[in-house]
Amino acid sequence: MASLPLITEPDRCLGTHDGTPKRQVITLNGVERSGWAVRLGVIIVSGALLITAVTIGIAPRLWRIANAHSEEPVPLPDFIPLSQRSYVYDAAGNEIAVYELENIQPVSFSDIPEHVIQAFVAVEDNEFWVHHGVNARSFIRALLSNFASDAPRQGASTITMQVVKNDFMAGFERNGRYKLLQLTYAVRLEKERSKEEIMERYLNTVFFGNNSYGIAAAAETYFGKFVHELTFPESAFLAGLVRAPTSYDPINRPERSRARFAQVVDRLVEDELLTEDEAIEVSETFVIPERVNQIPTRDVERTYFSETVRDLLLNGSDILGDTYEERYTALYRGGLRIYTTLDPDLQTAAETARNELPDTTEGFDAALTSIENETGAVRALVGGRGFVPKQNEVNLALAPSQTGSSIKIFILAAAIQAGAQPNDVIDGTRPCVLPNPGDNLEPEFIITDGVSGGIATLAEHTYRSINCAFARLSQIVGLDRVVDTTYRMAASDFLRPDLPESVREPLRPYASFATGANEMSTLDMAAGMQSIANEGVHHEPYFIEKVDDSEGRRLYTHQSDPERVLESGAALTTIDTMKATLSTGTARRELAEFAQLIPAAGKTGTQQNNYAAWFVGASTHLSTAVMVRDPDRYTSMVNIPEFVEAGVPLVRGGTFPARIWGTYMQSAHSGVTVTDWPAPPTLRGPAERLYLPGTECPSIIVGFETPTTTTTTPDAPEEVLDSEPIEPVPILEEVLTGTTIAPGVIDPYAEMPSVPADAYVVPCE
Structure with missing residues (x-):
């Protein structure tokens, strides 16, 4: 037993071409022959453990060890509420935007087709329905294999153990106690939750790559479908991604993804979920996803309007919380339903009208905002040609x-x-x-x-x-x-x-x-x-008209x-x-x-x-x-x-x-009955002359004077000059009838300086 501590020392690893650690190969002729002695010891000890597990069951044994200090069960917290995308709707109830960080779309167990569940059980944990959180045989088999072979490590995590890892063990140090705690919590979880609840949690939280968490998000991302539309081969393909979603990413690593799918198909044949002929047909006809998809009926993009709503909820109000962090979490993880004022018909009309402006090399653009008079609701908003992230984000409106x-x-x-x-x-x-x-x-x-x-x-x-x-x-x-x-x-x-x-x-x-x-x-x-x-x-x-939380509460x-x-x-x-x-x-x-x-x-x-x-x-x-x-x-x-x-x-x-x-x-206004405004009030009286005191001076005539004339001698005796009548010039006297409104006066009814419309108003000297 003196050699057992060697088992806990870190293995020296070489990186594979995909970044996965690979155990260093040690041949019989190598200098590390003593490693075989260690492995032999491990096999003997593991065999003893296997006998113990078969005799009394390994999971209860581990449970008692984990709680030996108090003999009390380790309490499990409730599941953390799932992060949910928030949806934005226009005034007609159409979905116009989605706010999310991770693509998570929770779905209940009853809404998941049986063949989807069958595929995941077959690929990930084929004894899920019969074990009690820990599959002892798989655990020992993996333990023996991992220490007796230079091949990549085999996993023995059940679906329940994966739920435990994702929900309860984030941040735990990955030391020798980690696996023991995971086993302990898995057994406890099986006692507190039904198999259906555990499966539902698993399928809603497992990561599939490309920012997709949960089966509903994965169905959308890879196939552009809802969960209930997935075929059995599609379900199996998704199940195959779970072990290493980055390595098996069909978008970026299609060859590896195909190879992994071939392994999955073989597993389905072994479990008699596919016949040999069906497997051949699936292998020949199944198309590996080539791009990230969206559900066809969810044709939503970021727009100037949706960005305005987002900014208002995060920075312009306390609807979602007192702090920015609270508002951010609620908006991006809270599964909100946000109902807005946007009229889809008016918005379409506004975008069409904007196109009256020809495209130009200089990039001239048009913006429009339209508000309903009776309510103040913003019914249409165009911030330019179209919102393009990182390119055309300036909302001109x-x-x-x-x-x-x-x-x-x-x-x-x-x-x-x-x-x-x-x-x-x-x-x-x-x-x-x-x-x-x-x-x-x-x-x-x-x-x-x-x-x-x-x-x-x-x-x-x-x-x-x-x-x-x-x-x-x-x-x-x-x-x-x-x-x-x-x-x-x-x-x-x-x-x-x-x-x-x-x-x-x-x-x-x-x-x-x-x-x-x-x-x-x-x-x-x-x-x-x-x-x-x-x-x-x-x-x-x-x-924004109203906001509901994920449970429908206003x-x-x-x-x-x-x-x-x-x-x-x-x-x-x-x-x-x-x-x-x-x-x-x-x-x-x-x-x-x-x-x-x-x-x-x-x-x-x-x-x-x-x-x-x-x-x-x-x-x-x-x-x-x-x-x-x-x-x-x-x-x-x-x-x-x-x-x-x-x-x-x-x-x-x-x-x-x-x-x-x-x-x-x-x-x-097409199809809308439009009326005119009521007639304005009658004029209060005769027109007046509005003037600016200090610049314009009202005056009154106090008399007239005749301009001084000069005598002109004709150039020739015979020339006769026509005489022009000389008009008297009025003598004006400035009349101070008003003063400029003093700075700071905001009384809307303060009188303005004015005189009768026919008064003389001249520039002040």
């Missing part, structure tokens, strides 16, 4: 970008809320020089581009999109009030004034706000438009918390004012016909240098924002060959964005 003139929807709404009327007049003459509060480096804000509007009504300046008029209007209303109104109208988890600057650049009350210098996303703009289209009541945009249900951000009359007047954008304004070429069919309102926008172009609009049903830009942000959309070929040499908001918006909204 949520990417803030300069908005151009589309930001004017907020300025207009704030002005009307503060008392302005569509027939009020304002100066839109270009160029214009205005104060630039908040910017110490540039005390003046100068606009030289765009269309000159002169003195005209607010309604006309809106449908013509006059920059100088709205830059002036934003300061008349008060920049802080405009920014506050914008935040309230477009509020969401993505846009709040208290978000850290590292998360979201804040909206700033600068003069450049009116020209779209602040950045907004299509979600922000659609949310703001929803507030107007819903008659002043804002519903924060949301993506974890979360969306609760609407609407907020009135505009008076109904102000919202209706704003909508009515923006209708002309489609019929006679900057979007008329693309949307005039649409406006005759469906009541709608909107606003175009074009960023400086044509880096981005927008259309934001609504019906009574949906509010939708579309943006077109280069994902790299700063490529001018002027004379792009593919766009020129499509008849658009200069991309503005009234071109591709309006076209995409119209195509989508036309499809979205």
Whole structure:
């Protein structure tokens, strides 16, 4: 017995070509002949153990040894809940996404066909139904073989022992006590659980390679089938992978996989589960899987929408837990059922409409967000041509970008809320020089581009999109009030004034706000438009309706918390004012016909240098924002060959964005009864002139003076000069009838400076 300790020393191994350790070969002529003496001793001892096992049973013996210190059974914990993939569904109940780390799809024993179970029992543990957790004969046979032969080690693990190893012994040190504990726990497990429970656990947890855990995942991965669809040969093939799923991987090592399957077929013949003829037929016809599959009915891919939902659950809410770790575990292992707002028909319509934008070498792309007015539910979201992991992951629908003139929807709404009327007049003459509060480096804000509007009504300046008029209007209303109104109208988890600057650049009350210098996303703009289209009541945009756990218990249900951000009359007047954008304004070429069919309102926008172009609009049903830009942000959309070929040499908001918006909204309203908004309130009184104190000075006429004339001597006596009538020049006196809204004032009803529309307003000296 003195030589027995040599048995426990590590064997010197040589690596095989597949990385599997191989026992060093020692021949009779080698210097290690003494090893045979050791083996002989092992055989003798093992033979004695075999006699003992046959006589009294090895498993109970080991059980008593393991518990000799207390004579108490070793308690087994419950099975750890299986990791389960979480599913995401659209508003119609269609599966649209799956979140998982390992591909695990638990299946109950009753749902596993008998021939599948037969195949695994035959290949892995053909005495499973009769042993008590440990197969003593197999254990001794493997022990004798492993020490008496240089061949690769034989295994003696039963299915029960494999369950024990996977469930209860993770992290245990692989020393001499490990196998004893495994045997002990296997016997105990058989006493506490039925064979069916053990088999179910085994088939749900065993690893098959290619990130597939359990029979259901393996059936999908290798054959694109559900478990109940597996044939007997397919089941046997999967059973053959369990011993070494990496070595027998059919995708990466097809020859080894075929050889292993041949061994499995031979085993099935030995166990009389296949006849010789059937075995030949199976060997000749069975096709080794060549690629990873998905079940045909589960045609789901990562999308911009599903990625947004994932990000919201992990980082944007505490629905799934207080810590990131809790949320991550629940989402990827908890078997959740997540029901979303996505309308499959509207999403298809949105993706089709996006294709109105021609493909270009520069990679210009379009984004779209569409929100249901009555609820705030995001019904469609397109972040670009398509989500491609590690290649095209930027979600343009949520990417803030300069908005151009589309930001004017907020300025207009704030002005009307503060008392302005569509027939009020304002100066839109270009160029214009205005104060630039908040910017110490540039005390003046100068606009030289765009269309000159002169003195005209607010309604006309809106449908013509006059920059100088709205830059002036934003300061008349008060920049802080405009920014506050914008935040309230477009509020969401993505846009709040208290978000850290590292998360979201804040909206700033600068003069450049009116020209779209602040950045907004299509979600922000659609949310703001929803507030107007819903008659002043804002519903924060949301993506998730409800979340259930794996047992069907409700974890979360969306609760609407609407907020009135505009008076109904102000919202209706704003909508009515923006209708002309489609019929006679900057979007008329693309949307005039649409406006005759469906009541709608909107606003175009074009960023400086044509880096981005927008259309934001609504019906009574949906509010939708579309943006077109280069994902790299700063490529001018002027004379792009593919766009020129499509008849658009200069991309503005009234071109591709309006076209995409119209195509989508036309499809979205197919078969839907669409009504118009109620008529706006009647005008409160005569039109007034809106002016900016300190820049524009209202005046009254206090008298007239005749210009001084000069006498002109004709060049020739016969020349007679026509005399022109001399008009008296009015003498003006400045009248201080108002002051600029003080910085920080956000009262939506604070009065704006105005005078009668026919008053004299001149530049201040």
